[in-house]
Amino acid sequence: MSKNAIFQPPKAIRGGVPICFPQFSNFGRLTQQHGFVRNRHWKVVEQNEWSVTLSLEYDGQEFSDYPHPFKLTTRVELCDDNLEQTLTVTNTGSGAMPFTAALHTYYTVSDISNVQVEGLKGLTYLDSADGRVEKVEASEKVTFPGEVDRIYTKAPDVVKIHDSAAAGGARTYEVRKRGFPDAVLWNPAAAKGAAMSDLGDPEWRRMVCLEPGLVVSDPIELEAGQTWSAAQSLRVHRSGSEL
Numbered sequence: 541m542s543k544n545a546i547f548q549p550p551k552a553i554r555g556g557v558p559i560c561f562p563q564f565s566n567f568g569r570l571t572q573q574h575g576f577v578r579n580r581h582w583k584v585v586e587q588n589e590w591s592v593t594l595s596l597e598y599d600g601q602e603f604s605d606y607p608h609p610f611k612l613t614t615r616v617e618l619c620d621d622n623l624e625q626t627l628t629v630t631n632t633g634s635g636a637m638p639f640t641a642a643l644h645t646y647y648t649v650s651d652i653s654n655v656q657v658e659g660l661k662g663l664t665y666l667d668s669a670d671g672r673v674e675k676v677e678a679s680e681k682v683t684f685p686g687e688v689d690r691i692y693t694k695a696p697d698v699v700k701i702h703d704s705a706a707a708g709g710a711r712t713y714e715v716r717k718r719g720f721p722d723a724v725l726w727n728p729a730a731a732k733g734a735a736m737s738d739l740g741d742p743e744w745r746r747m748v749c750l751e752p753g754l755v756v757s758d759p760i761e762l763e764a765g766q767t768w769s770a771a772q773s774l775r776v777h778r779s780g781s782e783l
């Protein structure tokens with residue numbers, strides 16, 4: 541969570557897991573980057589010590605460029621050392637509903653210069669920091685010498701973020717995804733990070749986003765009445781603990 545995050549709609553919170561829906565970035569017809577649900581108040585529909593379920597309904601009226609009613613829920617559950625988050629959407633309208641989506645997950649890191657991301661070698665990605673040109677990932681462990689803003693297509697279901705200098709020793713975030721074909725990797729680096737009022741310096745150094753997404757691979761048009769669901773689960777390993 542950025543120390544400069546703004547907890548006031550219409551601003552999305554700079555941290556945690558903002559939900560990009562019904563659009564990731566500008567992949568769709570909406571003018572709002574990342575859609576409109578991340579800066580709404582959601583309703584708590586169920587909660588206990590270990591889990592919470594939130595929901596949000598859209599009646600298809602507010603945005604003329606998105607006339608598709610839907611019901612969206614997200615459930616977050618803690619189980620042992622695992623955090624599981626599920627995103628479920630039901631098309632409550634009468635026509636087909638196109639959408640793109642991502643769980644825009646922020647990870648706290650000691651410093652972005654200590655971070656390496658494993659599991660992406662050989663994948664094709666769209667380089668959003670370079671005009672969305674298509675490239676192939678050559679690195680076994682992706683590092684952050686400057687801005688990194690990439691949409692990896694058909695990403696594997698397990699990706700690991702290694703932080704070699706986390707407080708208390710090296711730390712690995714193990715990210716498992718299910719139902720999201722793509723994965724977005726983002727750190728804005730100095731110029732863009734410092735210019736963002738809700739991030740700034742040094743906050744941009746202390747974060748990396750790895751975002752399971754449905755962006756370009758396997759596009760979906762949900763038929764009326766149908767439901768789609770996808771999930772991520774997160775585990776943290778300290779140095780010495782099994783991976």
Ligand SMILES: O=P(O)(O)OC[C@H]1O[C@@H](O)[C@H](O)[C@@H](O)[C@@H]1O
Binds near residue numbers: 689
């Ligand atoms: O500032 P926002 O709207 O939260 O977006 C942050 C970043 O989100 C990432 O998912 C995008 O790939 C980046 O291009 C974007 O800059």
